[in-house]
Amino acid sequence: MSVEIVSAGPMLTVQDAGRIGLRHMGVSDAGPVDAAAMALANALCGNASGMAALEFAGPAGSFTTSRPVRFAVAGGDCDIRIDDRIVQAGESHRLKPGELLRIGLAREVVWAYLAFSGGIATAPVLGSRATHLRSGLGGVDGRCLRGGDILPLGADQPDVPCLRPASPLQGASLPRGQGPIRVVLGPQQDYFDAGTLARLTGEEFLVTPQRDRMAMVLGDACLPAARGHDIVSDGTVPGSIQVPGSGQPLVLLVESQTTGGYPKIATVISADLPRLAQLPVGSRIRFAAVSRDEGERIGIARARALRDALAALVAKPEGILRSDYLLSCDLVGGIVFPEEVVWAEAVMRKGRKA
Template sequence: MSLEVLTAGPMLTVQDGGRKGLRRFGVSTAGPMDGPAMALANALCGNAPEAAALEFAGMGGSFSASCPVRFAVTGGDCDIRIAERRILPGESHRLNPGETLKVGAMKDAVWGYIAFAGGISVPLALGSRATHLRSGLGGLDGRALRAGDILPLGKDEAADRCLRPASPLPSAVGSPIRIVLGPQDDYFDAEVIARLTETEFTVTPQRDRMAMVLGGAELPAARGHDIVSDATVPGSIQVPGSRQPIVLMAESQTTGGYPKIATVISADLPRLAQLPVGTRFRFAVVSRDEGEIVWLAHAKALRAALADLQAKPEGLLQSEYLLSCNLIGGVVGPEKIVPVASFVGRGAE
């Protein structure tokens, strides 16, 4: 059982839950930029939340499979087609041999995920299949995927059914990105610390899986922009001599020599990663204890959402399924009602 990459979108890589517990040895965690989105894609296919899937930036590409397989695309709204038939993101579908899956551009998000039932079964490297691009570790030869690559699929041991969420997943879109001050916030004057929450920051084009540079405000360090290198984590906000804050992401280095003014809490880091270039946002300071409480609530809500997936009808569309899809966004007069036949003729759009 295998998957062939026919065309590859930007930064298309194999990712799983990442390499845990190795940062003290200088090994980056890697793994997904948006963990909850990857977990949802896997759950929709009957996989474990941290099974290996495909991650892409902006546009997915096209794929074919050597055997019938269920798949799901998550991360945001995007154009997904099988043989020019448009299908929905956020639920699982079937791909048969001879068919081509095309995953187009993301809308209002950056990172997308494509999971396949059984998971991507490339060899483990230090206990993980996650690709770390800068060190060439994991995934397929430690690199981004390209046209012609063949990926093995694991055995699908889940129930043979397609799934969708029973209700919309929790979202905090538009809310401030929460941070905990430190560990080197004492390198900055009180006025600069205040800028963190009083200023709108902007997502710049200088971003990848390692880090993202923010614009909108400079953060000068009164005690200088160099420290003795110490540990970093995904979410660390470093401030180098340019005075532009840099937020470390999934593929970040394990140590750094710039003062870290604050750290993005784990629950909000995926949301920051998904902000498109040019987006303006604000930070909000919380305590360490508050950050932990938010994380526990976030993890509990995600577990509940993944446990609440339901089987979706397949084959001939039924009225109960069409009504549950909320195909009409508001109340209209009788003269504007579209005949049901027009929906059926277009398929499950």
């Protein structure tokens, strides 16, 4: 029960929910850059949201399986083919032994996710299967996957239907929000004068090619620190905006170090960090400052919306009209109270007799 990597793109890794709770030991979380996208791919396959799946930037590659499985791609639209048959991202499909699955470049995003029913079952390291490339932990030998790798799969229920969202998705992704990227100022905003703080929220920044799973560097706006660019190293989190001596801010992502010696002018709120990380090179962004309480409120609302969206997935047709698919459909045109329809028909019949 396995998936074989026939060919692999340049940034194909195993990821799960990450190594939570080890930052005090110097171990950062890893896990998906866009957790909601991975959760959607997993849910479409009937998996729990944090089960191990494949993250890719660029083309994913090609795959075969030793058993019938369901799979789904989420995060961005891309060319997906089972042998020569084209299928859609954002819903699950069946892959049989002997068929070749090929997945191309995700469009208009950086990171996308491929999940298989049962989940990837590589050996956990420090409680997680997530690959941390910088430290060589997890996944397969802590590295990007390559052709010839064979990934074990967890237990699966073959008769479970394939799923799709109840409403069409845009770009094979759940909504990520719009507008400026929201940040909470600090914890070292006092290293920057009023003019620089105003520049943080008043100017546009450019997404540069200097990016990976650890961080992304922003250009076109310089943020000099009036009190200098060196501090006694203290804790960092994904979303921390560090400003080194160049004045070019860098936003930490899921493989970031757990401490750092550059002042942090602000922190991107957790609800907006995936949206920032998914912007292609050359995109322009603005920041907007919010309070810590507002950031928490937005995060709670986003988590609730994700939970509701995953709970609303429905069975998709697969050639044979199964009962679980029929029960997911609105076959009577929006009728909510059948007894009212029966009453209305009775009145109409009585009127015709009169």
